[in-house]
Amino acid sequence: MSENVVKQMIAEVFNDIASGIKSGKFKNSVRIGLTTFGSEHGVGEMVKAAELAKNKYDDFEIVLIGPKVDADFEIIEVATAEEGHKKMTELLQNGNLSGCVTQHFDFPIGVSTVGKIVTPGKGSDMILATTTGTASTNRVEGMVLNAISGIATAKATGIKNPTVGILNLDGARQVERILKEIQNNGYDFKFADSLRAGGGAVMRGNDLLAGTPDVMVCDSLTGNLLVKTFASFTTGGNYETVGAGYGPGIGENYDKLVNIVSRASGAPLIAEALKYCAICAQNTVLDKARDEFASANKSGLKEAINKVIKKVEKLDTEEEVKMPKKRVVTFPILGIDILELEDACKSLWKEGIYSESGMGCTGPVVLVPEDESDKAIQILKKAEFMN
Numbered sequence: 001m002s003e004n005v006v007k008q009m010i011a012e013v014f015n016d017i018a019s020g021i022k023s024g025k026f027k028n029s030v031r032i033g034l035t036t037f038g039s040e041h042g043v044g045e046m047v048k049a050a051e052l053a054k055n056k057y058d059d060f061e062i063v064l065i066g067p068k069v070d071a072d073f074e075i076i077e078v079a080t081a082e083e084g085h086k087k088m089t090e091l092l093q094n095g096n097l098s099g100c101v102t103q104h105f106d107f108p109i110g111v112s113t114v115g116k117i118v119t120p121g122k123g124s125d126m127i128l129a130t131t132t133g134t135a136s137t138n139r140v141e142g143m144v145l146n147a148i149s150g151i152a153t154a155k156a157t158g159i160k161n162p163t164v165g166i167l168n169l170d171g172a173r174q175v176e177r178i179l180k181e182i183q184n185n186g187y188d189f190k191f192a193d194s195l196r197a198g199g200g201a202v203m204r205g206n207d208l209l210a211g212t213p214d215v216m217v218c219d220s221l222t223g224n225l226l227v228k229t230f231a232s233f234t235t236g237g238n239y240e241t242v243g244a245g246y247g248p249g250i251g252e253n254y255d256k257l258v259n260i261v262s263r264a265s266g267a268p269l270i271a272e273a274l275k276y277c278a279i280c281a282q283n284t285v286l287d288k289a290r291d292e293f294a295s296a297n298k299s300g301l302k303e304a305i306n307k308v309i310k311k312v313e314k315l316d317t318e319e320e321v322k323m324p325k326k327r328v329v330t331f332p333i334l335g336i337d338i339l340e341l342e343d344a345c346k347s348l349w350k351e352g353i354y355s356e357s358g359m360g361c362t363g364p365v366v367l368v369p370e371d372e373s374d375k376a377i378q379i380l381k382k383a384e385f386m387n
Contacts, residue, residue, distance in 0.1 A: 033100035036066030037081035049270030060278035098281035099257035106360040107133040111251035114153040116244040117230040119211030126211040131223040149250035150215035152292040156285035163192035165203035165213030187299035244276035329367035
């Protein structure tokens with residue numbers, strides 16, 4: 001290690017000590033990015049959100065990613081929303097940012113966002129698992145995995161023993177059976193009890209309004225609708241003010257802290273999303289998620305899922321398709337049915353194009369390298385995976 005590097009490290013330590021003495025806070029600081037392109041309310045609304053968060057909390061650093069603006073923040077300049085996402089990903093990967101708040105980000109299958117809303121009945125926070133992305137293409141399996149993600153996120157926000165409720169949707173009873181089985185096998189969590197007559201872990205609409213459970217489990221499309229409704233029910237729908245947005249993308253082994261807000265979100269909500277992201281970073285939500293999934297798997301999670309939803313493994317009579325060498329995939333191809341997503345990827349692999357399946361805010365995507373996007377689209381059209 002060079003002398004200059006050592007001097008820089010020592011200087012940073014003394015700066016941290018000085019900042020701690022001045023503020024009275026010695027907790028490890030985190031840097032949270034905010035992409036400022038993409039909002040339906042303009043760049044100014046995003047800057048206003050950062051200012052609100054700084055004035056209200058001032059216990060984490062905010063970095064703006066977008067055009068140059070007159071604001072008292074570090075600004076990383078980019079020209080477009082797409083360039084902002086690429087820069088955000090780069091900064092998260094190299095550790096320059098602890099987390100980032102953005103809009104309309106494509107997560108891979110297996111990752112879905114855990115939102116946080118304010119319930120009108122009691123004004124309390126409730127974790128909504130989940131709100132965008134998808135943990136699995138199977139509805140029941142996805143909701144079970146959402147429960148694990150929700151528990152991990154609740155613990156990261158300071159709830160030591162979060163209670164879990166399952167929204168009364170198609171598959172809720174199957175989800176309940178799976179969760180009860182792994183609970184009986186040693187996975188430690190507690191079900192919430194509905195406030196309605198008869199109680200039980202399956203929650204009604206009343207429980208949504210009252211915030212009965214700490215974690216409300218649902219599929220991500222329902223969660224998406226709910227988080228939008230709770231965020232904007234006082235404003236007519238085009239300006240979201242309440243809650244903390246769609247939340248962090250959580251998966252069993254996901255490694256980037258990306259919190260999502262809607263393009264209709266206003267400054268008050270985005271300020272809370274920044275704080276939510278900072279809390280998740282400070283309390284290592286991604287590590288907690290890995291630990292929760294490891295504990296659930298040890299208690300027979302995969303076996304319980306397979307038994308309840310009666311998955312039948314079919315022998316693959318087709319020739320084995322070899323996956324091409326992995327490349328960076330940043331070009332999303334939309335319009336693929338979710339049930340054909342994996343087959344669509346394999347059709348590209350057969351032609352030597354590396355691809356990955358994913359899920360954006362508007363639906364399933366096939367992600368391919370930028371320089372092979374035109375060829376990939378033609379292959380998918382010829383195979384009738386898209387119009």
